[in-house]
Amino acid sequence: MTVTTLLTLALVLLVSLVVLGGWSVxxxxxxxxxxxxxxxxxxxxxxALARRSVVARAVAEVCPDQALATRLRTAADRAETADRDRREDEENAVGRLLAEWDRVALSPGLRAELEEAELRVILARRVHNDAVRDTLALRRHRAVRWLRLAGGAPPPTYFEIAEPEGGMDAAGTASLRLRPAARVLLVDPDDRLLLFEGIDPVRPTAPFWYTVGGGVEDGENPRTAAARELTEETGLAVAPAALVGPVWRRYAVYSFDEQETETEEWYFLLRIADQLAPDTSGFSDLERRTVLRHRWWDLDELAASDVTVYPVRLAEMLPEVLAGEWDGRTRTVH
Incomplete structure (x- = not known):
């Protein structure tokens, strides 16, 4: 190899390192x-949540129902002192109690103050979740992970609570819809969990993983819906009674295809004795457009991955479910 060739290679390498270093910075x-x-x-x-708690206490002061007033004051106190892991549940408790209130009985000033406080919570939560989405999308890029450009900063998490009065759309009118759902933790003989990777049509660059399942239809209970969804999404037909649970309950508010949705999800466990190649021919048109692939995940691998998965603590919580027989308790997850 000639000196000229060596110099050329060295120059190319130097330029590449400079470009990579600049890009990394x-x-x-x-x-x-x-x-x-x-x-x-x-x-x-x-x-915004702290302000809502202050207003909630003011509402409690004028409530003729002392039992309800006491519950509201207690809920507001618990919400303000809750740690991050418990904050969503405690704030939802405040929201549910405020929803029970007859607002017509409030003075115009206090009613306007409450509505303003709730509006600030809605707007702040949406801005926060948008920021979380953008941050997680960049952190997921392979080069960012390989070069550890995020440093030691922990990944941010979404904050999901119910929005009052049906939420708010661009016109300021109610937009939140309730969608009960049933899901299946489908586990193979090697204790691997089946997950689907999907996208929101309006955010195709931010994929996420989720379990088998979907909405509960009219006239169905969650167990029946879970069995139906299992057949539609994997081709596996089982009797509803074969599903264990519900082992988990998850409450969330999310945006999909520009629609804000409030959901209460019920999770059932099903272990299968043989390997399964899922048959997705029963997918709906929307699922065909938004589901990218499926995969059987080893839990250790899932726990070590930085992919977005729902529930967010799935890899942490599932080993307890798999450890023994279900004790009959339905636990709340996020």
Whole structure:
């Protein structure tokens, strides 16, 4: 190899390192800005929720039903002091109690103050979740993971609570719809879990993984719906009684295809004795457009991965479900 060739290779390598280094610095700076944005958005959510708790106590002071007033004050206190893991449940408790209120009985001033506080929570939560989505999307890029450009910063998490009065669309009118759902934790003989990877049509660059299942139709109970969804999405037909559970309950508010949805999901467990190649021919048109692939996940591999998965603590919680017979309790997950 000639000296000229060596110099050329060295120059190419140097230029490549400079380009890679420059790109890495730009991406690292962008990630830092995204994390700062997410932290600021969470501070706004925290402030809006604290304001709602203050107004909730003011509402409790004028409530003629002392039992309801006491429950509301207690819920507001618990929400303000809850840690991040419990915050969603406690804030939802405040929201449910406020929903029980006859707002017509409130003074116009207090009613307007409550509605403003609730609106601030809606807007702050949506801004925060948008920031989380953008941050997670960049963190998932292979080069970002390989070069560890996120450093030691933990990935941000979504904040999901029910929006009052049916939520709010662009016109300021109610938009939230309730969608009960039933899901199946389908586990093979090697304790691997079947998950689907899907996308939101309006955010195709932010894929996520989720379990078998879907909405509960009119006239169905969650167990029957879970068995039906299992057949439609995998081709596996089982009697509803074969499903164990519900082992989990998950409450969430999410946006899909520009529709805000409130959901209560019931999770059932099914172990199968043989390997299964899922038959997805029963997918709906929407599923064919939004489901990218399916995969059997080893739980250790899933726990070590940084993919987005729902429920978010699935890999952490499932070993307890698989450890022995179900004890009859339905646990709340996020």
């Amino acid at each position: 730009l991406v690292a700076n962008r990630l830092n800005r995204l994390h700062v944005r997410t932290d600021a958005a969470w501070a706004a959510v925290d402030s």
